[in-house]
């Protein structure tokens with residue numbers, strides 16, 4: 014999640030009133046009506062538009078009843094007066110349920126639309142690790158707020174505006190006939206006046222209001238995220254006594270948000286002033302035009318009120334952009350934010366497809382389909398600063414010089430690591446760069462880990478040990494060389510801080526499978542789960558928390574060591590072909606760590622660990638050691654010499 018201020022960080026900035034904005038609105042708005050639930054979507058829209066037309070028709074009928082009512086009243090026509098009253102009653106009996114049904118159908122359309130759009134965005138967000146790549150890319154602020162709140166407001170606003178524009182259009186059609194039959198000059202006047210009002214609003218207020226609304230959404234999201242961060246880190250902040258720092262930081266976000274809203278309400282005040290002058294100056298215009306005809310007996314009294322009614326309906330319809338500009342500018346901001354999210358997700362999918370075409374696999378598993386025929390001939394385990402190891406890899410070891418990075422080739426920082434699927438782990442001339450491509454961590458790393466072998470990666474803090482696992486997992490793709498590993502379904506990664514998903518204790522053990530997933534059934538019987546907990550010395554946990562089905566905020570309630578042991582239980586249950594452990598036992602005491610590693614070496618053939626403690630060496634076949642000067646060396650565990 015990035016906290017950012019859009020235009021201030023090179024992200025796509027606020028919208029401008031333009032045809033491009035209309036194109037974006039169409040793109041985001043039309044998806045639901047052309048998607049997999051288009052029949053339902055179109056049916057709901059059709060019902061909404063139909064009800065809108067019936068309601069608009071009722072308004073036209075009402076104008077005639079009102080005319081008869083006023084005429085009967087002024088002419089003291091008692092039967093005519095009661096006839097008009099009965100007609101009113103009839104209209105109310107039809108209109109009241111119709112209006113509530115119309116409102117209900119609008120809400121239903123909004124809900125279906127929101128659910129569909131949110132589901133689709135979520136699917137794209139979680140496919141091919143887009144959520145990860147978008148964050149690394151840093152070009153899109155607060156995607157969570159876009160998916161959650163912007164979708165909701167966009168859909169609600171669009172349904173309101175579709176209903177509004179349709180009813181206004183029908184009003185124009187219905188009442189122009191009425192007004193034309195009474196005073197055609199008023200129709201021309203209205204067209205000119207509303208065109209003038211629309212131009213002044215769009216040109217005078219458009220850019221500013223849209224930009225302020227866009228920033229308002231962004232700043233509210235930043236403010237909310239700053240509070241969520243505190244909630245997620247309460248314990249650390251409390252230990253540090255960091256309340257005043259946090260309060261000051263959050264208040265800065267609040268102040269930025271308030272300053273923006275202050276400017277927004279100022280501009281809304283200018284707009285309201287213009288709207289009032291625009292509307293009020295028209296109050297008596299229809300009467301001024303029609304009154305002389307009434308005085309001369311050309312028209313009856315009711316025509317004056319009917320003219321006023323029709324005039325103001327058409328004025329409101331033709332001035333919809335002027336009078337509803339506040340909602341429209343909000344819709345423009347939501348459109349821009351959603352469209353840029355969709356574009357980012359589309360580009361991501363496009364990139365992944367392109368990579369698949371070129372390399373055979375995705376980048377979140379960027380890949381390379383080249384066969385590994387040359388594997389046997391290539392120096393596979395680059396032994397450096399030490400004797401050639403005996404055993405399965407000894408005959409494949411050629412190199413005997415320490416590798417020191419001296420140059421930073423352009424090809425490494427701008428290229429991608431090629432990937433292959435294979436039985437073990439093979440790194441061929443692997444160079445890894447950070448995602449921003451500014452730093453090359455190390456170059457030309459060569460090693461092979463055959464099934465049945467394990468590797469401990471050691472080295473100073475920041476040298477790139479975790480980054481090697483990131484590259485193996487496909488999270489980092491920048492660099493060069495070839496990286497071969499089993500497919501993602503055969504590997505399992507244990508990060509230093511285990512992720513504890515929302516859910517029950519059972520969910521913690523089954524993650525990333527879910528208890529509802531059929532695949533999880535293979536090891537989801539309670540016996541297996543209890544056994545795994547026992548293996549990691551957590552057999553009493555279910556009893557303490559209320560059983561495997563107990564739901565808690567596990568990352569808050571379990572100690573760091575308990576979370577790491579739970580993660581080992583998770584690993585044992587999944588029993589992958591190859592496991593990658595990134596300081597996965599750092600919070601454990603030496604005894605527990607040794608016990609878990611002994612179990613790991615019994616249960617799993619192949620694993621790669623990152624760790625600082627030399628006590629781990631004995632549980633691994635090889636040690637890969639990075640040095641301060643970015644050189645590296647690999648040796649067998651019995652040849653490892655602690656620094």
Ligand SMILES: Nc1ncnc2c1ncn2[C@@H]1O[C@H](COP(=O)(O)OP(=O)(O)OP(=O)(O)O)[C@@H](O)[C@H]1O
Pocket residue numbers: 447448449454472473474475476477478479480481
């Ligand atoms: N997202 C990122 N963008 C740019 N640089 C990063 C990113 N993540 C990590 N780095 C940098 O990459 C380098 C290697 O980081 P890495 O986490 O691999 O170190 P490490 O050897 O595992 O360290 P430690 O032992 O402290 O965990 C560090 O200098 C770090 O600052």
